[in-house]
Amino acid sequence: MEKPVLFLENAEIYQRENLVLSNVNLSIQKGEFYYLIGKTGSGKSSLMKTLYGDLKLQKGAGSIVDFDLKKIKEKEIPFLRRKIGIVFQDFKLLSDRTIFGNLEFVLKATGWKDKSKIKDKINEVLDKVGMKTQAYKKTYELSGGEQQRIAIARALLNDPELILADEPTGNLDPKTSLEVMELLNEIHKSGKTILMATHDYQLIVKFKQKTLKCEGGELFEVAQKATV
């Protein structure tokens, strides 16, 4: 079997000195899609933050896209983030720039220099999320769903091996949530590995995927019909 894209063994997830999740064992292979569910405060975001290097893995073992989460140094975290795409509930776009400017900013920050390659890449990811014609709009001119499409395009810029989405539909109405989920589903079908934290039962029912649940300080896999 191939090495998992994401692996945790007997991991403990902390917020400062508070233990949020213990005995976390998780193995996600290339091409898999997992939901991460659980009540408010159960530890979903803390787990996600540990995976993208925002919280330190203090105990247990863990690796993500070939980075050892236990040994990773502060200065290596930007390199880890180039290999994963992160999508947040609140989009986190730069409001003083156009869509093109937002995406260009990320490419330049990750070492891209050639102007025409930058332009081609931006067009490619905008095309994937159905926003190619909107590149010169400012982010505040977009609806929530459109902003999330841009955030997803941004996550795709460096061809990530894994996408971590933390409540990507949390700020969207039900119809727009479905559209964004359809997009994530297409991206998954194109071969990407996705871990998505969500409260959205509608989506879990409609787009059935493997599901992990945070509850009682632990993480476990649940049957498809689990309730949030």
Ligand SMILES: Nc1ncnc2c1ncn2[C@@H]1O[C@H](COP(=O)(O)OP(=O)(O)OP(=O)(O)O)[C@@H](O)[C@H]1O
């Ligand atoms: N910055 C922080 N400092 C200390 N404790 C925190 C911090 N952020 C979260 N916590 C605590 O860690 C626990 C897990 O919170 P977390 O945000 O991971 O839950 P969640 O499942 O993502 O919740 P939600 O669904 O509301 O986003 C909670 O008890 C919370 O109070």
